[in-house]
Amino acid sequence: MNYKIEQYQPRHKTEIINVWEKSVIATHHFLSEKDFREIKHMLQNFDFDQLHISCLTLNNKVIGFLALKDKKIEMLFLDPEYIGKKLGYRLLHYAVSTFEANAVDVNEQNDHARKFYESFGFQIEERTEQDDLGKNYPLLRMKIHR
Numbered sequence: 674m675n676y677k678i679e680q681y682q683p684r685h686k687t688e689i690i691n692v693w694e695k696s697v698i699a700t701h702h703f704l705s706e707k708d709f710r711e712i713k714h715m716l717q718n719f720d721f722d723q724l725h726i727s728c729l730t731l732n733n734k735v736i737g738f739l740a741l742k743d744k745k746i747e748m749l750f751l752d753p754e755y756i757g758k759k760l761g762y763r764l765l766h767y768a769v770s771t772f773e774a775n776a777v778d779v780n781e782q783n784d785h786a787r788k789f790y791e792s793f794g795f796q797i798e799e800r801t802e803q804d805d806l807g808k809n810y811p812l813l814r815m816k817i818h819r
Contacts, residue, residue, distance in 0.1 A: 674731060676760065678767055681726030681738070688735035689728065690716050692752050699753035703782035708808055724748075725772065729764055731755075739764045746777040765793055769817065780804070781811040790815050 681689075693716060697709065704712075721740075724747055729737035737751035737760055746768055751761050768774035777795060779786045787797075795815040804810040 676736075676763070677730050678727050678764070679730055681721060681728055683721075685726075685728050685735055685738075686721060689721070689726070689738050692735055692738060693748070693750050695753055696750040696756075699756070700783060700785060701780065703780070703810065708810075712806075727764070727767065729760060737761070737764055739768050741768060741772055741774055744773050744775050746774050749777075761789060762793070765790075769793070769819075775819070776814070776816050778805070778812045778814050781813050787813060787815075793817065794819075 690713070694713060697704065697712075701709075724740040724742050726741075727739045728735045729739075729751070736755050738748065739746065740748040746765075749761065749764055749768070751764075765774075777790055779790060781787075781800065795817045797813045798816045799814040801812045801814065802809070804812050
């Protein structure tokens with residue numbers, strides 16, 4: 674298969690939000706419906722140019738994406754159809770090797786994501802009681818030291 678990592682363009686926004694939505698539905702069972710709708714609304718109105726976004730595409734269709742600010746991974750999501758195919762690892766390796774990404778926040782309830790980042794060498798540095806929106810979703814602040 675011909676997967677490509679390409680720079681975000683405004684034409685990707687709808688596809689990115691669709692990937693985010695499918696991925697969150699598949700992996701964030703702890704998230705309330707109300708909070709899900711609020712976050713989706715925020716994303717729909719978000720200026721994605723504030724972040725460095727790389728899109729993973731297959732046949733010109735976005736199937737995953739990575740968003741960075743400085744050296745912190747702000748988002749990494751895959752279409753659930755492509756989870757388990759080492760594509761998340763490919764995006765993470767790209768972030769660390771190309772942009773020297775060294776930090777990520779993971780929802781404590783998202784055990785799969787925590788294990789994914791730990792398998793790459795990230796370690797928990799801190800735990801918060803709430804997420805960055807002040808919601809009761811504890812975060813694990815993780816870093817990799819290279």
